[in-house]
Amino acid sequence: MNALDNNQRILDAVDDRFDAQIATTKEFVAIPSTRGAEGPCQDMIGDLLRQRAYEVDDWHIEVDELKDLPGFGPIEHDFSKARTVVGTYRPTKMAGKSLILQGHCDVVPAGPLEMWETPPFSPVVRDGKMYGRGACDMKSGTIGALYALDAIRAAGFKPTARIHFESVIEEESTGVGALSTLQRGYRADACFIPEPTSGKMVRSQVGVIWFRLKVRGHPVHVFEAGAGSNAIMAGYHLIHALEKLEADWNDRAKSDRNFKAVTHPINFNPGIIKGGDWASSVPAWCDIDCRIAILPGWSISDCQAEILTCISSAARDHRFLSNNPPEVEWSGFLSEGYELKDSAEAEAAFGKAFRAVYGGTVSELAFTALTDTRFYGLYYNIPSLCFGASGAAMHGFNEYVDLESLRQSTKATALFIAEWCGVERF
Ligand SMILES: [Zn+2]
Structure with a gap:
């Protein structure tokens, strides 16, 4: 045979x-x-x-x-x-x-x-x-x-x-x-x-990092919403900042020998959002579970530090979060x-x-x-x-x-x- x-x-x-x-x-x-x-x-x-x-x-x-x-x-x-x-x-x-x-x-x-x-x-x-x-x-x-x-x-x-x-x-x-x-x-x-x-x-x-943003707000009745701070809206503020980080990382990906040919290899995804307790109360809390990719050779700890920097600088621009910074929890993948x-x-x-x-x-x-x-x-x-x-x-x-x-x-x-x-x- x-x-x-x-x-x-x-x-x-x-x-x-x-x-x-x-x-x-x-x-x-x-x-x-x-x-x-x-x-x-x-x-x-x-x-x-x-x-x-x-x-x-x-x-x-x-x-x-x-x-x-x-x-x-x-x-x-x-x-x-x-x-x-x-x-x-x-x-x-x-x-x-x-x-x-x-x-x-x-x-x-x-x-x-x-x-x-x-x-x-x-x-x-x-x-x-x-x-x-x-x-x-x-x-x-x-x-x-x-x-x-x-x-x-x-x-x-x-x-x-x-x-x-x-x-x-x-x-x-x-x-x-x-x-x-x-x-x-x-x-x-x-x-x-x-x-x-x-x-x-x-x-x-790609590698993947999972993290959870724990955002706080100041709960008040909606009739005086301006006196409070809406944790869900603050969460959007942080999501927009992370979209800028995603764009930066996609620029960096253009020098990767395998990924330079791929359009938008780094995808950031807010995948779960939970927050608030009542439609007529300004929400006091919002948790957002996120996923972002990294490329081969990028260090997990460096990327974690960049994520934290991105979030804390976005928090500094925010009326309520500047004094009540969000917490970040690593909630799953820490994968190269x-x-x-x-x-x-x-x-x-x-x-x-x-x-x-x-x-x-x-x-x-x-x-x-x-x-x-x-x-x-x-x-x-x-x-x-x-x-x-x-x-x-x-x-x-x-x-x-x-x-x-x-x-x-x-x-x-x-x-x-x-x-x-x-x-x-x-
Ligand atoms: Zn599979």
């Missing part, structure tokens, strides 16, 4: 199992695994791994063990049910290179249900697309990686290197799920994360950007897999969102590739993954595993 025939057997095995892959993906998407509620997804992954005879490690994440590690972001919510699940395959013969396959099972909130054409956690397949919250980001990718491994086995091969299949939580808020696998000691020669990248390889990705480098071997192996499935060479992506790859690449020297299917409306409504693109990315994943880890006949 030559390599070409071997590849074809693996590709055929992906096709043979694709209906089952879609069924499993549907089941996985149907679990409403928003933050704090990922447990049933982790149970399902544990079962899928055990059915396939992987050695399963399923543990509770202890924040205290992670909080001093680089890349940690503060956790504010109930973390008592937070778990990580890792399935390990150990080869009988060690020949190739070891690999981490990682996916996150947490999804962002669905938003107003009436804006969805079909309910977010009742996935449907229509016109070659699967709709549902998490169908694209990134439950189809995680299940795709599992079926990629299945295809190798069904084609009559077994990998000749150690593989860790990792299902993590918290990708959408801090990344501590990925961090927990590294704290636990899982390592490999490369990591592969099948996030939906539209068939492109992430070359560079990541550029994939020192990864020639892994990229060459992936390049072969890509060519066999798509033809040509893979295009690169400067990604204006983050992924878990940063932990492996930045802090543990594990080159971390991010590549996957196409879809749309991640974090929006009517999110979907394109199923033909999923079939192709599953094939590329399978061939990459075979190339990187090596395979032998059963």
Whole structure:
């Protein structure tokens, strides 16, 4: 058998199992695994791994063990049910290179249900697309990686290197799920994360900082509003100042080698706003949860200092805030950007897999969102590739993954595993 025939057997095995892959993906998407509620997804992954005879490690994440590690972001919510699940395959013969396959099972909130054409956690397949919250980001990718491994086995091969299949939580808020696998000691020669990248390889990705503005006001009856100070309006004053910081940072981004070609890579978003108690009372408080991006190489602490300076100088211009400065809380992500480098071997192996499935060479992506790859690449020297299917409306409504693109990315994943880890006949 030559390599070409071997590849074809693996590709055929992906096709043979694709209906089952879609069924499993549907089941996985149907679990409403928003933050704090990922447990049933982790149970399902544990079962899928055990059915396939992987050695399963399923543990509770202890924040205290992670909080001093680089890349940690503060956790504010109930973390008592937070778990990580890792399935390990150990080869009988060690020949190739070891690999981490990682996916996150947490999804962002669905938003107003009436804006969805079909309910977010009742996935449907229509016109070659699967709709549902998490169908694209990134439950189809995680299940795709599992079926990629299945295809190798069904084609009559077994990998000749150690593989860790990792299902993590918290990708959408801090990344501590990925961090927990590294704290636990899982390592490999490369990591592969099948996030939906539209068939492109992430070359560079932004970092993200989350913070909360806690703005105070002076409450009075609205009939004498001029005697008080409106915390919600003061919050707008700070938002406008932060928009200027966003513009400055986008100017700075023009000198970044990967992001200079991207229009507006730094996005600032006031994502949650809460404040006030009564329509006829001048509000005494306003909390605004914000997200802003930074680029690879920018230091988190420097950027935090710039954010604080921006807010305090805006507060000085404000009649009430000048004497009652807002507080700033770091409320989640404190994540550096990541550029994939020192990864020639892994990229060459992936390049072969890509060519066999798509033809040509893979295009690169400067990604204006983050992924878990940063932990492996930045802090543990594990080159971390991010590549996957196409879809749309991640974090929006009517999110979907394109199923033909999923079939192709599953094939590329399978061939990459075979190339990187090596395979032998059963
Ligand atoms: Zn994702």
